[in-house]
Amino acid sequence: YVVGGSGRVFFNSSASVRSGLEAAGIIVSYYDGDDVAQAAALMATADVAIACGGAITQESWDRPSLKLDQDEFLQSLVRATTARRAVGTLPPLVVTALAPGVITADWAETVDAAVIVFLGGEQTGNALADVLIGDINPSGRLPVTLPMSEDDMVAPCPHQRCEYTERLNVGWRALHHQPVRFPFGHGLSFTEFEYAWAQRPQLMNAANATITSDALNMSVVVTNTGLVAGAEVVQLYLQYPRDAGEPALVLRGFAKTRQLAPAQRATVLFTLSQRDISTWIPGIGWRIAHGDFGVMIGSSSRDERLSTDVSVD
Secondary structure (H helix, E strand, C coil), X not given: CCCCHHXXXXXXXXXXXXXXXXXXXXXXXXXXXXXXXXXXHHHCCCCCEEEEEECCCECCECCCCCCCCCHHHHHHHHHHHHHHHHCCCCCCEEEEEECCCCCCCHHHHHCCEEEEECCCHHHHHXXXXXXXXXXXXXXXXXXXXXXCCHHHCCCCCCCCCCCCCCCCCCHXXXXXXXXXXXXXXXXXXXXXXXXXXXXXXXXXXXXXXCCCCEEEEEEEEEEECCCCCXXXXXXXXXXXXXXXXXXXXXXXXXXXXXXXXXXXXXXXXXXXXXXXXXXXXXXXXXXXXXXXXXXXXXXXXXXXXXXXXXXXX
């Protein structure tokens, strides 16, 4: 699926999910229409069904909605096959979505699995095939929040002059205190990971410090507690002191572990600078926020694994 604008790629060869699966030796039966009955009939001949959707965007032109172009078909297919999939007379249904940004995903509640990629380039089909057949354990994370509804987002502005008043609460940070479909930083794996402190957050000596000097060090031990090798993306979030004027939660770092075999562990180090615990004051510059900081280590912005408080005097 080719998207427009600066993300567009002209392929030397096909980048489709179908071509990727066929190159991996999978026998693929293919239907490119939008008749739900025909799609369901084809599902009955397969071990796994994969329904695909995408969305086009380009420079100077906004999408008319946050839905995938095939959203109506996907929702109809999901509804028509839910009961039969539940009793095993139809195979599991997986949705693969290629999106240029935030999408709504009302179909996600009752599919058996979903894979979303953004601007994947010419290897999109091969990459999706690697994940779908299990050759690669996925470790990607959402760089956006997928909302419950378009009404939760800032509406598009069709005028030449547009005023946006959300200030620092841009994107996922504006949705932190309300239900979402999938949160910022979310991503599943074929295995499980356990977190533990190797070193709790420790404040560094602030004498003669500059804005780029180290301010806060910590380390986390991540253990693969599942049965499949995989990598984990560890995320560090801060809660600023209440009077600092910052959003409820701010991403301040993330790190991907190496590939960990079952029972293998890795230590992830985080070092925050003086600027990372500062706020910008117009006319003055960066100033350290004094007070109690909350430190949250998680697998997403809503999957807290470790937390503690640090007081900055």
